[in-house]
Amino acid sequence: MSNIANTVTSVRWTAIFPWLILVRAARVSLMVRVIGLAVVGVALTQGGWAIIDGLTIARDDAQLHQRLTDSAIDAQPGVEFGFDARHGFDLHAQVLGSPLVRGWSWASQSFGILFERGGNWPRWFGALLGGLWAIAVWALFGGAIARIAALYLTRGETVVPLAALKAAFVRWPSTAGAPVFALIAIFLLSLPLIFIGWTIRLDFFALLAGLLWFLILIGGVALAVLAIGLAIGWPLMWSTVAVERTDAFDGISRGYAYVYQRPLHLLFFVIVAGALGLLAQAAINLIVEGSIDATQWAVSSGAGELRSLELLEPGVAENRPSLGGMGLLGSKMMRFWTDALYWFAAAFPMAYLFPAATGIYLLMRRQIDAADLGDVTFDEGDPQRGLPTLANDPVTSVPHVVDPAATAAPHPPTAPAP
Template sequence: MMNQKPALITEPIPYKTLFPWLNLFRVFRLAVDFQKIILACAAILLFMLGNQLFNQLPFAPQQPVSNRSDLVHQRIEFPPRNSDLFLHSPQQGLTPIPEQSPGVLNLVRGTTLLEPMSYFTRPVLTLFETGASWSTLAYATTQLLWAIIIWAVFGGAITRIASIQIAQDDHIGMRAALKFSLTRILSLVSAPLLPFAGMGFFWILCLLIGLLGNIPSVGGVIVSLLWGLAFLFAFVMSLILLVTLAGWPLMMTTISVEDSDGFDGLSRIFSYIFGRIWYFLWLVFVTLCYGAACLFLVELLMQLVSHLAFWGVSWGMGSEQAFELFNQGKTNLATSISRGWGAVLNITFSGFVISFFWSASTVIYFLLRKCDDGTPIDHVYYTEEEADTANELPLAGVAKAGEPVIERPVTPDKTDDDVQQEAKESTDPE
């Protein structure tokens, strides 16, 4: 007999175990979620409403500080050429923009995945401007607090939904997610504010050095001698500021995943970023590259939807009449409604950007936690109420997705003789 070689049993290579960062490619599927996009759109509308109200405050500058985010600007050209549509500015509401060049591929205009952070980062940077007036500082502080509250509620809800999907492969509703974020509102708000308390301490030390400069004759010499201490205090403030700006979304995610307080969210992120800085930068780099491709495809789809809708309608009513619906000089009902549909398209795209941002932050947190302390990705705080909501029985005749259908064996119907025999056996004495 010839020697036969044993059959080789090949098993699939566990790529996600060897390279956990491959889980980042789940973000697109997580982001394309109707409930997350609805929550994101609600946040955008509240930002616009809030900033409209803030512009009416007595200390609001005549020209609002540079806190405009291109996130809610008009990107999708509708109609696809010769249009003078409006953009949505968080501070100025509806504002005309110049005509766009014709063509469907009039795509990204400064759109990045980091734009949702601008609601938080730009007011912060305004606070550190040299020579800023008190009115500017008050306006920036108001915007910062509003951004923290909005993202605490809606960002916390989005990350809560994403964390359950990632860890448990399950889904909770918007009501449960909003209830979770609202009941943890103090933790979600305090997490990004705690670093500013630490920065305030070192700022006071620098302030004291500056006050010594008011001493006649020798004030300048004293400040010059102590300038090294000012550098040291500024170095600590810089580290705190950079980690806060970079890790603020992860602080929200920490509370959504662990159900912890603001101090735990702050301490975990400082530990993860300082301890795994290169891994963190690698995750951010992969996310930005992958996200850029996803945003391009989604915006391309939106541009095609805009173009084909206008193209199809123009064949019926004529292109000139179709363009008249979007005439900037007109303010009739038809023009307002038509331009409103263009706004819906753009806000929907902005909602996807926000959903992608918070979903990516959630995945990055899980990966950093696993790398730092070995906690499995499927570990997440899960309340009994959320489990009951997520595990509701499906509709009659419909098996829940991802669960096997258990079929029971069919038993034949009993005859009359079988029933009489069972009754006789039950009455006979032992």
């Protein structure tokens, strides 16, 4: 039976609801290659922050930077398997905050410390170094993740980690330069206000500042506009470089424009991405915890409860004199790989942040610039589409692919030198 004319046989939902691209962004964040890049980036960031905190903060003070992996909580002794099942990343605890928000706030924490009131110079200096280190690390690893997301969301293509890192390295100055230039502008704009704050220590200048306070507030408004735009828009700046392959100034321009020109659209996309992030984080935690619990259950069934407790639980093997050197080494290796798997769940907020930001960037670009969701720039130019050119071999008559370089116009022969 033939279809009646003008009958709808299929619906292209992405054309009706473009924000469904954020579902594909969540799929990108679940790729092993993306989570692996995030794990390396988190490890490098936390290692650098630990060194910076040790150099700038007194030993008695609390650490300046919070570790993304400090959200681990120790569960009570497990009843099911007869030993303490260390759920380093409890499922319910981790899904209370969206990975989009947690990744953004964790990566931005250094600059939040810079704008604290009542701080001191060592703390501010440590926060500045920590922020610059985070920019340096994530301009590479976050840029690689954003590039993977950009090609997948626009062309459906996948990129291996090394190729993504190479692409991010090529544009590293642009990626890192976007927030750095914005920070320099904020600092220059704040210098007059800092000078005014230094002068009002004297009563005369306090009176003069009071008379002109409305002008000072205007400067504060401009400073707030720059700071808020940077705080919200820096992931969009990096997505700009990943998609458009342009310079830092284009990233700054688009980042601020997309934050302030369509704030309600941006808020809606962030809410949708945050909700999808909760589901993605729950899936990662379920896989990680399920894998570890299944392994521990199966191993304990063969090794016995006491032996499993000695080998698998942290701090138990070291307090067991009966455990030999090889057994102690084996226990440490088991716990090392268990912790490595836990890190996949811990680093997931950073694995989700950049694909979600790239998806939001594509949606905002469509709203403001009327660009197609599939538009993306390649470093070497757009790939050639269609089938390659074929030609018959003059001897065997078998078709073969023609080398494009061979079809180019030959250079005229040069006359031999006299």
